[in-house]
Amino acid sequence: MFYREAGDFKTSYQSDQATFTLRLDKILFWGLMAIATFIVPFFVTEYWEKSVFLPFFIYSIAALGLNILTGYCGQVSLGTGGFMAVGAYASFKLMTGIPNLDMFLVIMIAGLVTALVGVLFGLPSLRIKGFYLAVATLASQFFLVWLFNKWEWSYNYSPTGQINAPTRDFLGIDVTGPSTAPWATYLFCLGLLFIFAWITRNLVRGHIGRSWMAIRDMDIAAEIIGVNPLIAKLSAFAVSSFFIGVAGALYFSVWLGAAEPTEAFAIDKSFDVLFMIIIGGLGSILGSMIGAAFIILLPIFFKNVLVGYCGIPTDIAEFTQIIFIGALIIFFLIKEPHGIVAYWRTLKEKLRLWPFPY
Amino acid sequence: MFFLDPFFYEILISGLLAGVMYALVALGFVLIFKASGIFNFAQGVLALFAALTLVGFQTGQIPFAHLLSLFGLHATHWGAGFPTIVALLFSLGVMVLLAWLIVQIVLKPLVNQEGIILFMATIGLAYVLEGVGDLMWGANVKELNIGLPEGPSEIILDATDMFIDKLEISAAIVAIVLVVSLTLFSQYTKMGRALRAVADDHQAALSVGISLETIWWIVWSVSGLVALVAGVMWGAKSGVQFSLSLIALKALPVLMLGGFTSIPGAIVGGLIIGVGEKLFEFYIGPLIGGATENWFAYMLALLFLLFRPQGLFGEKIIERV
Numbered sequence: 001m002f003y004r005e006a007g008d009f010k011t012s013y014q015s016d017q018a019t020f021t022l023r024l025d026k027i028l029f030w031g032l033m034a035i036a037t038f039i040v041p042f043f044v045t046e047y048w049e050k051s052v053f054l055p056f057f058i059y060s061i062a063a064l065g066l067n068i069l070t071g072y073c074g075q076v077s078l079g080t081g082g083f084m085a086v087g088a089y090a091s092f093k094l095m096t097g098i099p100n101l102d103m104f105l106v107i108m109i110a111g112l113v114t115a116l117v118g119v120l121f122g123l124p125s126l127r128i129k130g131f132y133l134a135v136a137t138l139a140s141q142f143f144l145v146w147l148f149n150k151w152e153w154s155y156n157y158s159p160t161g162q163i164n165a166p167t168r169d170f171l172g173i174d175v176t177g178p179s180t181a182p183w184a185t186y187l188f189c190l191g192l193l194f195i196f197a198w199i200t201r202n203l204v205r206g207h208i209g210r211s212w213m214a215i216r217d218m219d220i221a222a223e224i225i226g227v228n229p230l231i232a233k234l235s236a237f238a239v240s241s242f243f244i245g246v247a248g249a250l251y252f253s254v255w256l257g258a259a260e261p262t263e264a265f266a267i268d269k270s271f272d273v274l275f276m277i278i279i280g281g282l283g284s285i286l287g288s289m290i291g292a293a294f295i296i297l298l299p300i301f302f303k304n305v306l307v308g309y310c311g312i313p314t315d316i317a318e319f320t321q322i323i324f325i326g327a328l329i330i331f332f333l334i335k336e337p338h339g340i341v342a343y344w345r346t347l348k349e350k351l352r353l354w355p356f357p358y
Numbered sequence: 359m360f361f362l363d364p365f366f367y368e369i370l371i372s373g374l375l376a377g378v379m380y381a382l383v384a385l386g387f388v389l390i391f392k393a394s395g396i397f398n399f400a401q402g403v404l405a406l407f408a409a410l411t412l413v414g415f416q417t418g419q420i421p422f423a424h425l426l427s428l429f430g431l432h433a434t435h436w437g438a439g440f441p442t443i444v445a446l447l448f449s450l451g452v453m454v455l456l457a458w459l460i461v462q463i464v465l466k467p468l469v470n471q472e473g474i475i476l477f478m479a480t481i482g483l484a485y486v487l488e489g490v491g492d493l494m495w496g497a498n499v500k501e502l503n504i505g506l507p508e509g510p511s512e513i514i515l516d517a518t519d520m521f522i523d524k525l526e527i528s529a530a531i532v533a534i535v536l537v538v539s540l541t542l543f544s545q546y547t548k549m550g551r552a553l554r555a556v557a558d559d560h561q562a563a564l565s566v567g568i569s570l571e572t573i574w575w576i577v578w579s580v581s582g583l584v585a586l587v588a589g590v591m592w593g594a595k596s597g598v599q600f601s602l603s604l605i606a607l608k609a610l611p612v613l614m615l616g617g618f619t620s621i622p623g624a625i626v627g628g629l630i631i632g633v634g635e636k637l638f639e640f641y642i643g644p645l646i647g648g649a650t651e652n653w654f655a656y657m658l659a660l661l662f663l664l665f666r667p668q669g670l671f672g673e674k675i676i677e678r679v
Binding site for chain 1: 471483653669
């Protein structure tokens with residue numbers, strides 16, 4: 001039979017802890033990666049790049065970041081939009097201040113700046129818990145967006161208050177600005193998503209990830225067995241904000257190319273990312289990506305089907321789409337409170353035993 | 359000195375009145391959170407939905423007219439609308455029906471789930487209600503007029519030279535009446551006692567024969583009523599439109615400040631936030647670029663929570679391993 005552990009002997013701790021323990025999983029994953037890296041770039045068009053792939057990759061990174069904080073460390077945050085704005089504005093200042101800086105470095109430094117801001121806004125988490133914390137993080141959302149509206153230095157005194165991404169390259173290939181090739185930005189974001197998913201995977205199965213999960217499951221008990229809540233919570237805030245800052249920088253510089261704080265980083269961004277991880281699955285890397293796909297791609301799909309094929313007027317299609325997404329969220333929560341990724345796990349369990357029921 | 363400034367008192371009073379409006383929204387949250395431990399994100403949309411329904415009944419709109427026009431039916435209005443009082447009663451009926459549907463369809467299957475799951479479910483609910491409301495009554499901005507007095511109050515203007523909107527005064531009166539009657543209801547009626555029992559301990563309440571389902575239905579109906587009142591007041595102030603549902607965001611810092619579980623907390627929190635943000639905007643706002651109302655309430659609540667993590671009147675959080 002296929003998809004079995006039988007005959008696949010593990011002789012070391014490393015192989016026992018591997019991400020893909022079944023050979024078929026490994027083949028499937030690397031096959032998918034190979035297709036995404038070597039075949040898709042030849043066919044990717046501007047439409048697919050701008051409205052499907054880039055949003056999916058960038059929101060996946062943001063969802064991974066929030067999942068570290070909320071899914072693994074148990075601290076609900078509604079400040080994602082504000083932190084994305086920090087990443088975006090940091091990258092803008094870097095791009096305009098140091099013209100020759102490589103885009104990869106710009107993104108990383110923007111992430112670091114966001115991590116610092118994230119730690120600052122994470123400090124209240126040491127005293128405030130649960131829903132009180134969720135609402136407290138809204139303070140960062142509103143304050144940061146207001147700050148980037150009023151602080152003229154942050155947008156280089158441009159009269160409109162808008163920021164525009166100049167052309168910058170990664171290893172000599174343009175990835176921002178108006179004249180980029182779809183395959184270049186596609187590969188750039190795909191690569192970053194791969195790197196961040198890999199980092200997350202290795203963080204959460206190591207010492208730091210285990211201390212996050214201990215804090216999530218019960219913070220007092222974790223403290224008693226020797227987890228330092230200060231370090232665990234603040235490191236979760238730092239890593240999570242780093243990811244979200246990177247996502248924000250990519251969102252502004254690579255995807256949109258221009259941004260304005262009240263529209264681009266509004267409160268609904270924070271909610272969207274939170275929906276992604278709850279729908280996809282809290283505390284799951286695959287779940288973050290499934291959630292991002294669900295929230296980003298489903299509206300596009302609906303719009304195309306309802307308006308394009310059925311010829312329903314745009315406004316009615318929009319309302320139906322809102323109702324449908326809301327109903328789907330409720331449906332999934334009732335049927336599977338642990339997110340779509342739980343279906344995937346059940347499916348894999350079933351497949352391992354197939355065709356026998358037990 | 360600032361308290362000799364005539365503007366100070368005007369700002370103080372308008373802040374207090376605005377605070378009452380915030381408290382009105384926060385009240386709906388507190389009722390549901392106390393009785394079922396659910397953080398009801400849909401409260402703002404509930405207020406929008408209630409106001410839309412009221413306007414619809416008042417002006418005699420045909421529900422789903424826009425959708426029906428797809429099938430060739432182009433009428434948008436019945437002959438005439440209902441008088442205000444009838445429309446109010448009908449809207450209340452719709453809210454009670456809606457509460458029953460929510461409990462049966464959404465909450466019953468989710469009994470015993472974690473708080474975050476229920477919170478998420480109310481977000482889904484907010485989406486559905488928003489879509490249904492728009493589809494039923496149309497998404498255009500509507501005027502809401504139920505005959506409340508409007509404009510600056512002449513008596514106060516003559517006596518003290520201050521501009522106070524009559525609408526805000528009536529909102530404050532309505533809010534006070536609402537709070538007093540809710541308190542009386544929960545203290546002195548059998549139903550109210552059952553509500554408090556459920557809030558105290560679900561399982562103990564079940565064991566003495568209180569039906570959780572009925573209690574939830576009542577609680578959601580009552581917060582539907584609060585949503586209707588909040589929707590009417592805010593709708594009369596700034597028109598009935600999508601942004602009405604965002605008043606929920608205004609109520610969140612009020613909740614944090616007052617505590618999620620306390621009705622007096624919602625009122626006092628609302629007043630503190632209302633006054634605080636008006637004064638801050640007036641005295642400090644111009645120095646740092648203005649429009650501070652968006653975040654000041656949150657920052658105030660955040661600083662406050664650092665010293666009292668359960669809010670002003672919230673139950674003391676006791677943690678055990």
